Amino acid sequence: AGGRETPSLTPITVVLDWTVNTNHTGLYVALEKGYYREEGLDVSIITPPETGGVSLLLAGKARFAVSYQEEVTYARAAGRPVKAIATVIQHNTSGFAARVEEGIRTPKDFEGKTYGGWGSPIEEAVLKAVMAAYGADYSKVRNVTVGAVDFFAATEGEVDFMWIFEGWDGVAARLKGIPITYIPIAEIEPALDYYTPVLVTTDGYIEAHPEVVRAFLRATSRGYRFAIEHPDEAAEVLLSYAPELDPDLVRESQRYLAGQYARGAARWGEMKLEVWRRFADWLTRYGLLEGIFVPEEAFTNEFLP
Amino acid sequence: MNKKEMEPSREGVSPPVPRPVKLQAEGISMRFDDLAVLEGISFSLAEREFLCLLGPSGCGKSTLLRILSGLLLPVSGRVLLDGEEITGRTGKVSYMHQRDLLLPWKTVLDNVAVPLVLKGYGWKEAREKARAHLEAFGLKGFEAYYPSQLSGGMRQRVALLRTYLYRNDVMLLDEPFGALDAITRERLQEWLLGVVERLSTSVLLVTHDVDEAILLADRILVLSPRPGRVVAAHPVPFPRPRTREHLLTTDYLSLKANILEELRTWSR
Amino acid sequence: MNKKEMEPSREGVSPPVPRPVKLQAEGISMRFDDLAVLEGISFSLAEREFLCLLGPSGCGKSTLLRILSGLLLPVSGRVLLDGEEITGRTGKVSYMHQRDLLLPWKTVLDNVAVPLVLKGYGWKEAREKARAHLEAFGLKGFEAYYPSQLSGGMRQRVALLRTYLYRNDVMLLDEPFGALDAITRERLQEWLLGVVERLSTSVLLVTHDVDEAILLADRILVLSPRPGRVVAAHPVPFPRPRTREHLLTTDYLSLKANILEELRTWSR
């Protein structure tokens, strides 16, 4: 937008991690409100292929991407020069959920139930870990892969509980009037309180264009701060870019996330080394991480305003 | 296929007692869109009668046979078999098409065995029965050939044998000997006469060969050019067996000239 | 197609001066796997000569024509045209197949126009030129019909006309009149003789009708049963124009009897 008026704008592509959702609101606000243009950036935001946007980032087809700590960890371990430059949300807002009828209150109750996962090896490790912590036996859980099937559809069938995002599926459940029980992952296993989502770019780009990274984060940060302060207005901005989303869900989710984006942090986007190291160690402990991962190299707060 | 197979009863003058009617066509007319093809065709085919159909190319002979066999509904008119209407009903008569219509995916033997299989024989038995006839049709040694590997005349013979094996009281044959040389044709004509005799079959045979018609027929129907009408019906009063040598007698010759003249007149 | 089209030069006794050889077959043998089909066939076709090929069904006549037309390579032997070897080279002679081989997706007119288009005419012009011949072939009014809507004889006439329009100095015709009635056949035979005369074409015609061979040919080749060999070559010394009435003279009859006897002997 506005590229014609100011030809000196730097064109920048940002690739998302998923379908447009309230995690991305700050980006859209910054775009809509002209924060990027003020920083001399002509930003376009694109949705990623099914396999995620990092491949586009690495191929140089996007300068910034929305990712998550797990992906950055694996990427770096595989030698991919991906670096996190800001976390969108300070804490992991995901957790295990079940319809109330299932009577699942703690991981102990997972025994004898059916878990519907998307088929990642991490899920198994997480389940093992949290159940062990509660003295429960993972082998009594039936773990089925439901892939991309959503919570509401899956739990119509044999599936009893799933791993969901509180700020999205959880909000949707409330709106649909489906009472659920929810066990936040961060509460049962601190190592899993990792950053998701995070904004990333490549080592090379940081080296070549530190000023662009700085400018981008300045504008983005303004966007998220605006969303924190004006969740309803921010929700409308997002909806104007993606009117296909369910407006009620977006608005509710936005209100929830307004309190989550920078919860407990001095400034939006700041990350702690401890979080990166803890999660990587946890992965290594469960044999889920091959290769060498140096937590210090995986992220930087240097460009945050 | 030696002469003995032919009963001597057919020798002598043609039917003294009129035989009962087997197949009857009543006022059959046919048209394709704007093209009138047949107009009020009526005739009857008696039991054990051998009727030949002569007519200019395109006058509707094959169309008539399709109607008689029940494959095509005439615009008007009826077909009766033994006095019962069979217009539009198939399987009552056996019909050899003008094209050989062999199954390209079946060998000669299997093509010939098909009608027997349709009649309820198992393939093995059907093949054995069919095989017994191959020699007479000059097809021995070609059991395992596919139709595409046969000569035109061989294909026609396979088709004729197939029609014979699906025999009914009435056989409609559309130019069954067209692609055969004089000698093979003679043999098969003899064979066909034997079949008529032995099995009391009635035959309606379309041919373009006036000699053939005179040699074989009890009666010859001549059709006009399209739209086809019956313009003449000649009984052939010559004694049997008739041979090609007889074709040189004046009686034969005058009948032939007669028919040719009719065809010529009508074809103006 | 009136008589005037025929030059009178052909009347009188057959060629007084030997004409130069046009097409020559030298020791052609053919086999399909284990089946010997042709054995040492040698003959020559002179300029403007009309040669008929007689032989039992399945003796290899069509195979011989395929070899002469260059579609099939013989196991041994050569084909020469004007003294030049053309074994295995197509397009040198025109060839009418035994099957009509019309294009099912083209109308009668377009089917007939195809050879002209292949010779470089535009479709429009080709259609016009083709249309001019339809009447003579009794196909007028059927321009827009698809082959599947034609009678057997009509299809054959379309195929003959097509072959004629792709004419070369040499025409190989595989039973071109097989599916035609006596009258239509007579007309087209006359027409063909006119073509030979007018265009100085040499014709090799396969037929099963001995009368037809005697009526048309300058010379008749008789083949033995498979494997086909040339067992006799009869010059036909009768003056032209020959008519069906002439067929009753003793000279004609003895030639015919002769040929039939040869066919019969060899077919034992």
Add this chain to the structure above:
Amino acid sequence: MRRSWRSTGSPFLTTVGLLAVWEAASRLGAVSPFLLPAPSAVVVELVRQAPLLLPHLGATLLSGLGGFLVGVFLGVGLALVLDAFPRLRASLYPLLVISQTIPIIFLYPLFLIWFGYGLTSKLMVVVLVCFFPVIVSLLDGLASVDPELLDLFTSMRAGWWYTFWLVRFPSALPSLFSGLTVSATYSIMGAVIGEWLGAPRGLGVYMLRAYKTFSTARVFAAILVVVVASLVVVYLVKLASCLAMPWRARRDTVTGPSRNAGDLTHMRSVP
């Protein structure tokens, strides 16, 4: 036998019947609305969302139809080349199969990188999906021409082009149209997949967003649009097949084989 189906009727009746069963199942709670919303709900949503759906439909149609056309031309062209050069055919045939067996999900990032995030990448997905049935069916069709017809044209020294155009191509048309029907069926779907995998707009994008916000009725409204659009393309191909093959006009393949006038095969049950 045939008679009992006579009254069962037209595609219309079947569709209505099916919808009725589905609606009833939904109302009675036999199917969860999270999985399969009632048709009435879908239609309501369709009407409500029409202004939003239209531009998406436009984008999908553009890449779906465009990709279909490109795919068909590519398929036909490639088939001709492979047919003309049998050696090349033996060499490239496996590659064609391979092109179909690499999951699009992995190819798409490459497309995005090579062709950009615009129409082209989506188009490429459709092309990839559509060209294969065309090429296979055309090659098979070209291979099963009556060899004697080919002989005839060889004996007339017809040259490659005339032999192809007058004999082989018309003879391969029924087979080609089989392939075209399959391709047409996939065309709109291919575009939707491309949009799903990443595109600025299109019904796939709409579906994805509706799906991720758990608006099942909207997802199915979009599916309905996709289905109708696909049906239209398929029936256009059927229409084209009738127009392209006038010599067998009465033997249509959608409505079942009927035959020449007066022919009885379809009248057997008339006494």
Add this chain to the structure above:
Amino acid sequence: MRRSWRSTGSPFLTTVGLLAVWEAASRLGAVSPFLLPAPSAVVVELVRQAPLLLPHLGATLLSGLGGFLVGVFLGVGLALVLDAFPRLRASLYPLLVISQTIPIIFLYPLFLIWFGYGLTSKLMVVVLVCFFPVIVSLLDGLASVDPELLDLFTSMRAGWWYTFWLVRFPSALPSLFSGLTVSATYSIMGAVIGEWLGAPRGLGVYMLRAYKTFSTARVFAAILVVVVASLVVVYLVKLASCLAMPWRARRDTVTGPSRNAGDLTHMRSVP
């Protein structure tokens, strides 16, 4: 014309050539190894991962081949039924098209609910993908039988079954095998998609995991396995087509049309 391709050669040479280009491009850095690893890297990874890949391959083959067979039987069976009842055909044909135009991703949840989380759901995806080309090509094939052959059998009162088995089916075989080739190509892919959408194991699962951990070489190793498996299935179908149609044994469709012995069409370039 043809001659110039003579020496170009076999599928083997093309493949080797292509791999060489790809390897060179990778080595020279023309393609990022994050997107497209060098073939050598893929092969190394394939060998290294073989023990891990094998059980996944087993699962994929099971549902791929199983689904293919079921799909083919279903397609053939349905085609027969639709062909026998033209009214039913007109009614159901649109439903068949519809079944192909609803994105599998939305059908899959229904499959999971109806068929459970095991093999069946995956199988259903493969069946859904495979039955369609078969049914379309078989229906089209059945509709283009020589009507005079049908007449002959009608005049012999052959009954539906014999007419079908002796005339219509053999006549439709070339067309059917066209469809089978397309289906065979999709079969393994269908299984991978099913696994992708959610399955405990299979090459799709392996790929997804490898992808998520940025092991591009492993992804391509798995793709290689999928490709080879698909090619094997396709060539098995080609083999079956030769065996099923002995009367045209010498006109094979993979290696291009050749003709009867002594026939010259393929020898034109010999002087």
